[in-house]
Amino acid sequence: GAGVSQSPSNKVTEKGKDVELRCDPISGHTALYWYRQSLGQGLEFLIYFQGNSAPDKSGLPSDRFSAERTGGSVSTLTIQRTQQEDSAVYLCASSWTGGRTGELFFGEGSRLTVL
Amino acid sequence: RKEVEQDPGPFNVPEGATVAFNCTYSNSASQSFFWYRQDCRKEPKLLMSVYSSGNEDGRFTAQLNRASQYISLLIRDSKLSDSATYLCVVNNYGGSQGNLIFGKGTKLSVKP
Numbered sequence: 001g002a003g004v005s006q007s008p009s010n011k012v013t014e015k016g017k018d019v020e021l022r023c024d025p026i027s028g029h030t031a032l033y034w035y036r037q038s039l040g041q042g043l044e045f046l047i048y049f050q051g052n053s054a055p056d057k058s059g060l061p062s063d064r065f066s067a068e069r070t071g072g073s074v075s076t077l078t079i080q081r082t083q084q085e086d087s088a089v090y091l092c093a094s095s096w097t098g099g100r101t102g103e104l105f106f107g108e109g110s111r112l113t114v115l
Numbered sequence: 116r117k118e119v120e121q122d123p124g125p126f127n128v129p130e131g132a133t134v135a136f137n138c139t140y141s142n143s144a145s146q147s148f149f150w151y152r153q154d155c156r157k158e159p160k161l162l163m164s165v166y167s168s169g170n171e172d173g174r175f176t177a178q179l180n181r182a183s184q185y186i187s188l189l190i191r192d193s194k195l196s197d198s199a200t201y202l203c204v205v206n207n208y209g210g211s212q213g214n215l216i217f218g219k220g221t222k223l224s225v226k227p
Contacts, residue, residue: 033213042220043159043202048213056213091158102149102206102215106158 002026004107006092012113013082021077021110025094032075033095033104034067036088043091049075082114118142119218121203127224132193136221138186138203147206148179150188152199153220159202162188193225 005024013019025032034046045059049069060066064082069075079086089111093104121138128134140148148165163170165177165186176189186203203218 031213033215035217043217045213045217102147102164102204103161104159104215106160108158 004092004094004105006090006107006110008110009108010111010113012115014115015084016081018078018080019082019112021079021090021092021112023075023077023092023094023107025073025075025092026105027073029094029096029105030072031095031097032069033093034075034077035091035093037091037109038088044088046077046090079112082112084114087112087114118207118216119203119205121201121218121221123219124222125224126221127226128193129226130193130195132225133189133191134193134223135190136188136201136203136223138188138218140184140186140203140205140216142205142207142216143181143184145184145205145207148177148186149204149206150175150177150186151202151204151217153202154199159217162201190223193223195225195227198223198225 007022032049035043037043047067048056051072052069064080067077089109091106091109093106095104118141126134150162151159152162153159163172163177165179169178174191178187200220200222202220205216206214
């Protein structure tokens, strides 16, 4: 499809398990962002990629969280040893210009529930 | 002080009403400003950019006051379909968070 694609759309896991969330950005978009949104809360910035490098990792909440991007395209967000407070919707977005024009295209998100 | 602040609402208004949302930002060097809309359990989408001279798109008017570091969004003749959360977004080009800072949003509910 033409939009940002995320998988899985829903993930239920047990506390302590590792999870991987995938994002396929719009083809040709150089910038890729990960955010998370807890129920009724605003967007929490996690990490930003320009190409394959991550100039800003300031939002990753702990060392259990990591992300990579390969080939300037697909990105994976990994959460190790999941905790209940990790439950949230994880949103990926991409853009041409690294935020300069402000237009980010968001995927529909991956809803993570940690039991 | 938070980088981008918005009144969380909710704003409950009848159809046809005019409603205004405000947003303040802390970084005086911010260069670009935007309003996003997020429907319940959906992803955010760009509503409109905010230009220095103010700009209008149909029933929506956005204004910027750089001196006061204040952005506004005015919605005229509210429709039921306008019910959503409106996010104020500020670009800190070269700054943190991939250059974009999102406010927590203002929730609007338009009633029949």
